[in-house]
Amino acid sequence: xxxxxxxxxxxxxxxxxxxxxxxxxxxxxxxxxxxxxxxxxxxxxxxxxxxxxxxxxxxxxxxxxxxxxxxxxxxxxxxxxxxxxxxxxxxxxxxxxxxxxxxxxxxxxxxxxxxxxxxxxxxxxxxxxxxxxxxxxxxxxxxxxxxxxxxxxxxxxxxxxxxxxxxxxxxxxxxxxxxxxxxxxxxxxxxxxxxxxxxxxxxxxxxxxxxxxxxxxxxxxxxxxxxxxxxxxxxxxxxxxxxxxxxxxxxxxxxxxxxxxxxxxxxxxxxxxxxxxxxxxxxxxxxxxxxxxxxxxxxxxxxxxxxxxxxxxxxxxxxxxxxxxxxxxxxx
Numbered sequence: 530x531x532x533x534x535x536x537x538x539x540x541x542x543x544x545x546x547x548x549x550x551x552x553x554x555x556x557x558x559x560x561x562x563x564x565x566x567x568x569x570x571x572x573x574x575x576x577x578x579x580x581x582x583x584x585x586x587x588x589x590x591x592x593x594x595x596x597x598x599x600x601x602x603x604x605x606x607x608x609x610x611x612x613x614x615x616x617x618x619x620x621x622x623x624x625x626x627x628x629x630x631x632x633x634x635x636x637x638x639x640x641x642x643x644x645x646x647x648x649x650x651x652x653x654x655x656x657x658x659x660x661x662x663x664x665x666x667x668x669x670x671x672x673x674x675x676x677x678x679x680x681x682x683x684x685x686x687x688x689x690x691x692x693x694x695x696x697x698x699x700x701x702x703x704x705x706x707x708x709x710x711x712x713x714x715x716x717x718x719x720x721x722x723x724x725x726x727x728x729x730x731x732x733x734x735x736x737x738x739x740x741x742x743x744x745x746x747x748x749x750x751x752x753x754x755x756x757x758x759x760x761x762x763x764x765x766x767x768x769x770x771x772x773x774x775x776x777x778x779x780x781x782x783x784x785x786x787x788x789x790x791x792x793x794x795x796x797x798x799x800x801x802x803x804x805x806x807x808x809x810x811x812x813x814x815x816x817x818x819x820x821x822x823x824x825x826x827x828x829x830x831x832x833x834x835x836x837x838x839x840x841x842x843x844x845x846x847x848x849x850x851x852x853x854x855x856x857x858x859x860x861x
Contacts, residue, residue: 680733
């Protein structure tokens with residue numbers, strides 16, 4: 530027997546093989562994810578899909594991979610989406626003007642037909658298709674289905690007066706039965722943020738951030754993740770680009786009046802979620818490939834995480850109110 534055979538037929542004794550050396554970082558990454566996998570196993574994670582991730586092909590593919598990874602890792606992902614850019618494009622094609630009041634899209638009956646078509650017939654179908662490239666996993670639905678989301682007409686107050694902005698809805702009730710049945714069957718629900726009213730039976734356009742927060746609370750989700758086009762909540766924008774990595778519900782509530790209009794519905798949604806039983810709510814940069822995995826399965830994380838107040842603070846916190854109390858913003 531030769532010396533090489535005696536030492537295992539590989540590198541000299543005591544020296545790791547090249548293969549072991551290059552593979553070691555992969556093992557370290559998996560080990561780092563272990564406590565997070567253990568913590569989140571079997572838990573519901575609601576992900577709001579939006580921003581640049583909706584229109585960039587590579588980001589869309591990476592998002593689908595992340596969601597499927599969550600499911601295969603033992604989590605129960607639920608995806609909620611809007612479709613602002615796609616809605617704008619279709620309204621232009623139909624010669625319908627996009628008008629906004631109080632940061633909300635004025636939605637005429639004609640515009641609502643376009644919104645419904647884009648969300649349920651275009652954006653949702655594409656996302657379901659991307660997810661199902663990895664197996665028979667995703668099932669598309671809207672807030673109309675099985676009365677999952679019920680809404681009433683939202684009338685914002687402008688200069689002290691209530692204004693009619695058409696088919697824009699406030700959420701009044703959530704029924705999670707259909708979603709829970711899909712999760713129990715190992716599926717990934719993909720929910721379009723439109724709802725039917727119990728008052729007039731019309732269909733309403735609902736802000737997707739608001740819908741995601743309401744569903745996360747109703748499902749008792751472990752976490753709500755909101756994809757955005759920024760790194761997170763900035764500490765002193767525009768004077769600084771430092772991102773706040775973690776803050777409590779009370780700390781966030783104090784910041785809300787000074788936030789930019791685009792961040793308000795997202796952060797109000799996060800506040801509503803953690804005030805109503807969701808353990809964490811996270812705003813993350815959807816422009817970063819695999820941002821979901823980086824946030825939920827690594828020690829560093831990215832973006833901004835909102836957590837409930839401690840027991841003492843929570844006991845003295847005001848009632849959370851309705852979903853519509855916590856979230857106003859552009860209906861996507």
